Amino acid sequence: MHKQHSDNKDRLFYRSPALQWEEAFPIGNGRLGAMVFGDACSERLQLNEDSLWHGGPRDRHNPDALAHLPEIRRLIFEGKLKEAERLASLGLTAIPETQRHYVPLGDLFLNFEYEADREIMDYERELDLSEAVVRISYKAGKVKYRRQIFASYPDGAIVIRLTADAPGQISFTARMGRENFRYVDLIRAENGNSIVMSGNSGGGVNYCGLLMCKPEGGQMRTIGEHLVVANADAALLVITATTDFRDPDPESAALANARRAVSRPYMDMLASHTEDYRKLFDRTALRIYGEPNIKEEDTSKRLQNMKAGFEDPGLPALYFQYGRYLLIASSRPGSLPANLQGIWNKDMLPAWDSKFTININTQMNYWPAEICNLSECHKPLFELIERMIPNGRRTAQVMYGCRGSAAHHNTDIWADTAPQDLWLSSTYWPLGLAWLCLHLWEHFQFGQDEAFLEPAYPMMKEAAVFLLDYMIELPSGELVTCPSVSPENMYRLPNGETGVLCYGPSMDSQIARELFQACLAAGEKLKIDEDFLAALRHSIEKLPQPRIGRHGQLQEWLEDYEEIELGHRHISHLFALHPGTQIAPEKTPELSVAARRTLERRLEHGGGHTGWSRAWIVNFWARLRDAEEAYANVAALLTHSTLPNLLDNHPPFQIDGNFGGIAGIAEMLLQSHEETIHLLPALPKAWSNGEVRGLRARGGVTVDIAWKDGRMQMAVLKPDRKGSYRIRCDQQVRLSVEGIVGEPKRLDEITLSIEAEAGIETVILAHPDTPL
Template identity: 55%
Template sequence: MEELRVNDRIWFDKPADKWDEALPIGNGRLGGMVFGNTGTERIQLNEDSLWFGGPTERNNPDALANLPDIREMLLSGRLNEAHRLAAMALSGVPESQRHYMPLGDLQLTLQESLGEISDYQRELDLTNGVVQVNYSIGEVRYSREVFASYPDQALVVRISSNRPAGASLDVRLVGARNRHTDGLERIDPATVRIRGKTGGEDGIRYSSALRVLADGGSTRMIGEFLVIEGADSVTLLLTAATSFRYDDPDSECLQALDAAAARPYGELLERHMEDYRALFGRVSLRLGSVLDALEEGTATMPTDARLERMRQGSEDNGLVSLYFQFGRYLLISSSRPGSLPANLQGIWNDDINPAWDSKYTININTQMNYWPAEIGNLSECHEPLFDLIERMRDRGRRTASAMYGCGGFVAHHNTDIWADTAPQDIWLPATHWPMGAAWLCLHLWEHYAFTGDREFLAKAYGTMKEAALFFLDYLTELPDGRLVTNPSVSPENTYILPNGESGTLCVGPAMDSQILHALFTGCIEASAALGTDETFRGQVSAARSRLPEPKIGRHGQIQEWLEDYEEAEPGHRHISHLFALYPGNQFTVRGTPELARAARVTLDRRLANGGGHTGWSRAWLINFWARLEDGEETYRNVLALLRYSTLPNLFDNHPPFQIDGNFGGTAGIAEMLVQSHTGELHLLPALPTAWPEGQATGLRARGGYEVDVRWEPDGRWTTQVRASIAGLCRVRSVSIVRVTRSGDPIAFERAEDGVVAFTAEAGAVYVLEGVR
């Protein structure tokens, strides 16, 4: 058996009974969930820009006048008064942003032979980005292929059988329930369209069109059904568009449909696979030997059975590598140039009013969606997030000025399709947190750190600078000269004062200072790299030096607040005060050993009190432990993510489904194999004993490197480093014995701490060999 057929597909031996057992497809903009039913099939549909309502201006007009009082109340310990006034004066008006919505369903009623179903398989082929459904009834073999094409901007369904004239079915395109749809419009005998508008006069207008292309047989319309009889095969093409992007979404749908229909099915499939493979095929991962799947009994086991086997205590390295690649598949499918960024559910949502509005939660969840983008060699998939950040600048300037009297731009803990920056909800543990734009802007800096793209940095620098400028105005000075955010929160956590009073609003929580340290550092380094803005660089450097230093509390933990308060939930899902460990780099094992030890204590305390109980939180724990270079703890959390926070189709379970845990888990697995946040390539920094051998190819590292690494049970390893930028390459591993280029040894310097350094040329490939 070929190993790839074990670990490059998610497959089941039965149809999906529930939405979270269905298989996702997507092209960044169009998404579908394929159930794989016999008889009656459902493909649930999404379009990334179909949101309720239009833009709103929600900046609270009373914020600025009341801000000084709120600040003084917090500084003087009058928490209840500060909470009451902030809830009224610092919340958005109205309190809520817009929410994401489903498009509808594509329903197929298949006229099949009578008899017992056998040899059923439903699979998502990760190598090609295609869902396949195959089964037999008697002597007839029925097949379906479903994919969402990026080059042709269409969802494509192919129905066929091994019997001539064996494809007969009724097809219906329906809008999502309980939402206004203008009804079904007949365009021609083989084409229908639905359209409508969401939420009031300024709501988003949408349109979706479906065309049937039958090979033989007949096609006709009866009511809302397209009826196909006696075809050898049938291809369904579906397009969708909204007024968010197009003045005339109706005609846009039909133009895209006509363009796709002009290509034969084989060409559509090949164009899709060529486009998709160009991204997905950059990275491979094998954990264990070729024979492991056979020896473990997982080679012929459906994915849900493998997952259940893990829940019962078994281990499955193949499923770990499958999960990693599934995360990359999801990012490719939900975030492509020109699309919106992946929201709280990627693009896959079937609820009219989804949990947390399925929008962009930017106090970690949206950022976590993009943690694997650079290290996972999917840099282009990062672009939709950059586009959203740019659209947030104008809204964020207005919020900064109107609510705080500050320059620059600001965002809070949520945004939506309209790049809304005013506070969301009236929920004191989260609402009044001004760090959303600052954290998002660090993704701009990370993209530059990985790619070395100076043209990109020149464009991004103004955005980073503007986020920093807000805080040069917003930060308030304490009597001892330190600069702190006021008011703010440590996201979603609650502290307890010595008198037993609890609070959420606070002054200078640790996460804020850590984010600002990272943002100010990025601005300083960016301005230096670009040779610009020396005066601003000095201002930011001076402000950075006055931020509160990280503190170690009485339990030996990283202190979460400015004072060493107890927390109301010691096992809280947010671990915000370790931002500087990951995704930041202010805490490192060798650079700040005391803080790294305190971070370990923090994690131990969280876990001892039930931490990691949501999928995304467990994924964050994986990255934390990887940065602490503890392979065994990292691996235990990988197992926990799969065993306790993963749905049957491998979607992350908050609960309910949120996609951030998938992306965070993928990033964490990569972080176990290659790290680059300290100015050096660190090979296999958190390798567990459960992975005695394996191979990863195509991972990216800061400094413009692409890394392949292979390791053996006897401790030997080989790494290939491809440099896209010239410069000094520093590599850390236990023992590096040889560095070659084109087979010839090259000179390198060896430092006492186990790092070797050599001068890399752009475009050159280097092979390093050593022993763990």
Template identity: 45%
Template sequence: MRPLRGAGFPESLSAGRVAVRLEAEGREGISFDCRLGRCHNWTDEMGREGDTIWFTSGCGEGGISFCVAARVRISGGTVGIIGQTLTVENARNAEIYLAVETSFRHEDFVRACRDRLDRVWEKNYEEIRSAHCRDYRKLFGRLELAFAQEDPGLEALPVDERLQAVKEGKEDIGLVSLYFQYGRYLLIASSREGSLPANLQGIWNESLTPPWDSKFTININTEMNYWIAESGNLAECHLPLFELLERIKENGKETARRMYGCRGSVAHHNTDIYADTAPQDLCITSTFWVMGEAWLATHVWEHYLYTKDKDFLEKHFDILEQSVSFFYDFLTEGPDGTLVTSPTISPENTYRTKDGKEGHLCEGATMDVEILQELFLCYIGACGVLGKEEARIRKAQEVCSRFPKLKTGRYGQLLEWMEDYEEPEPGHRHISHLYGVYPGTTLTWQETPELMRAARRSLDRRLENGGGHTGWSRAWIIGLWAHFGEGEKVYENLQALLAKGTFPNLMDNHPMGDGFVFQIDGNLGAAAAVLEMLVLSQQGRVVLLPALPEKLNGGSVCGICLKGGASLSMRWHEGRVTWLKLDAKDEFKAQLEVNGTEESIALAAGESLERTY
């Protein structure tokens, strides 16, 4: 084979247009054939027109159809079309231009695809490459992270060799920062304005029959995909989730009315690109759970807290409104006067009663209570910001006051169900009842210390019984340890994730059958957890280095976003902050804790605060 150099770039990460450049090394030119297609036994229609080849196909009756088109531009040599194949002979270099479109957004998707190709053809490769780099850098370059203990010598090694060394018990601090930035890269590449949200595999699915249909599981996985978006300074990457959520809201109104006779909107544990909201699958431990849309709705308030974008909050306020309205009708009053979900489940888990029977359905699972508390607090906060009438706020506050109190059990653990059941699988991958610790905000050491101790005991029990065996579960565990303030546990589980939950290319793995499959949530959830160990930002408090491991006791970060509308840069040495800078994008007020000392901070929009310690 003749030596070649090549690179390919999308014009932008949401343009649907790609350019690939191939260059010959040495005197001989390059020759190749370019043909579009996929695996055999599919009904593909191929064609040519002028200097363009294209093919269209679909996914069966009622499925999505698509079109791909290509042209080649060369320097030297010749290019032609034989049948449906582009042929290049003896070129010094060749540039392949590709465009793609589907029937999901365009009725005449073939014409839309050809128009895309015409637009990219008007530019040269260097213009496209430069546009791509600008588009990527404006997002990726916002946040930098480095640890003082990183070994530059290890950075020259291939990633698979570095991971193998970690599996053998060796230290590689640089892998932590690399894994973190890799997570940000994955979100930038898979979730951009005008695209669909990142699904279980982000956008990296090679199969026509992928695990779990490569869609959106909304009892943890989709939500985890976006934990890094705001704090990781990638707020724009969060927007595709809200576009999907608007469609979920509309479909969920029909589901709420027809299934439950309720107002408002509801979604269950799974959805897809069509924003399906009805129960999916035949798995009793997953299917009958009405909290999917409620959890997603809290992301609306989360985005506002970081960006202070009031127009955004007004635009998507109805997502919160419709979700809250559903529970006004759906909640059931118990004998003690509390309001609970019924029937429900604790996602994908099973309990065992005193007489040895195993069950799934229950009333008022702990996670439901915690999500409801979070949802109603988000709704009340949004009503206040937008100046909604007091009657709405009072009604929400009254309902919120009637949610059940959380309970502890015989092992000192936080109960997952209202009863102190035994667990057939105490090391279960889901840690649903700790939602209130993280990503929720209702359980904290300041406000609920006894429940935090119980939640910590629950996490211990999960790990003592083999928990954390999926990548995404381990990522959640890392975030929980950060909120418990236990840096050494954070580091221990980061190492476990790298050693046991990561493919050689840094993608997160998930056990399936006798092997493993890729799931993106572990990558993105762990990236978020790294920031949680560096900064705690919630309920008007900002705590720096709340869970810093000894092995990471020196370093710097630039560009972490904080709730309230500010960004933070800081340096630390021997576990203590030595310098910080706050830049307020909006009026910013917080209780700031640095090196164990707390002070009140108030900055005007555009104002900065810089301190040396």
């Protein structure tokens, strides 16, 4: 494999500061996030702390839910949708109906002082993805100024370094605030070198955000709530923040952390930050070679050029690495999971509350975690699932009279599992926890760590037990959920009545099958729970199979209802294709054709109009191994649903499109869900030359692939454990294998079986001049 060259540096680069939030640079260390604007005269960092949410925990369960459940079910089965939905809106809706919402920490403002006649020239700003550092440089008069800004995981702080190429040139005033200073509880200067901002968030967490400064030379003082530095040679600023969600005394904790950080030499902080970050980021690299028609370093210009129809093969590769950067920045061990906006929210009442939306969006955030070699970043999600389980038990019992544990389509910092909102098409869907628990199984499949599986399996079992109790047996013998919805779509009955509440939506049966199979495999692996596993085997046989409707499409509901919104953003009934494993071209050819028709119908009627929906479509086409359609939707994601700073645009900003998009790019290059490591399953013509290093396959295998002229040249596999591995390459060429004991076994023209040793690289070479 080729080494990374300096001219392929992973960076976002601009020749002007951000004029709006959607142009700023995101930085983060899991707990602390900031958007860096980079104005030469007036810098702004918009700040977040992951546990700063409005309000505290509550029991919102509707006490009348269980009593009215039989009647709601009866009305649904009788086709009286309006009556069922009216009763559900009264009896199933939580009290109050909304969960808690995420709020910003605030802003840091730095106002710089220059001589009046100094013109700002030679401005540049970059986000260096290889080091997770923002760099800003410009000239004011004859003086060259530089800023370096990063969010350090080891130091638990955001660090700003201000320098100039002449002595005594650093002069500024610093101030902190929340929402134009409207939402500040308490703020004060401290010890002549700090600003402390603290308060309580709507009766929930107590918080503290702190700025501490250490100048080199010059003078520093505080006046009111301002910190003033004059004529310094350089300055180090450190931002820390916490809440009593983790620390009983947030101010003492933030202050102690800031003191620790500023006591360290800046270069030591930078070195520990980059070393920690690169341990994750450097595992994987993607290069797509080819000259763009118009060379342009400015990232926003590259995006505009692609919108104008010019090819830029390197931009999807940059987007891929940017997505990995964002996951590292927003989800680290010890932090909360990435929410709807990652860790970057500017609004006191954000869109959709910036919570954890678990009917697709939170799950999509973690699709790239395993395949893109960021397994540690998955852990905050597992901790949230663990906290949801006890709350979900109460939801299952109080609302539905069931054992096990359940959650609906949203949760929050307090792991709330009661229904969210009074929005008929989404609120009454009780499979959020069931889907989330599949991430536990995914993590095991990629890592094969039984020590992880032992505590994970009981959580999976809780979600499965709920479904066993919740499902109803139809006269046909099939088991279905009821009430439920197909998120977030509407259908029409033959009698003309429209509605959303239903029994047995396709997605529910697909999730149930996937979860039951995962629990079976986990239980058999751990050699436990035989009675429960027997119940699962019995129930799996009664789950409805995917069905093909009158348009040749995969049915979204158990019955072939008429769909109201043909271009709907949710394509829930293709769960079995992705992220599920029940539909695949060879295994289920008829269902694969129906899945294709489903995608075509959605796109023909304007589907994919939100960023996350388009990202899911990329993954669907990749699983169908349609390289050109997958690429067309990657291009559409970049040109129609990507902001100037490459963040995803729903609109407004949601981070799930970034994460779903890079998962789709990875699926185009490597798949392993069919117990086979499939090399380049959906490589488009636009990416005819390139290489990827460090992707992960299920079974615990790290994979590098290089290709030229659209054909694989070499793959390097490094398994964590000794074992048998199936390798597939669709090009019918002779493959030779190095680094294994014994001869590979050819299973068919495109599939090999090899015996590989733990930690030993297995090299697979393609010989295009020697066809089979």
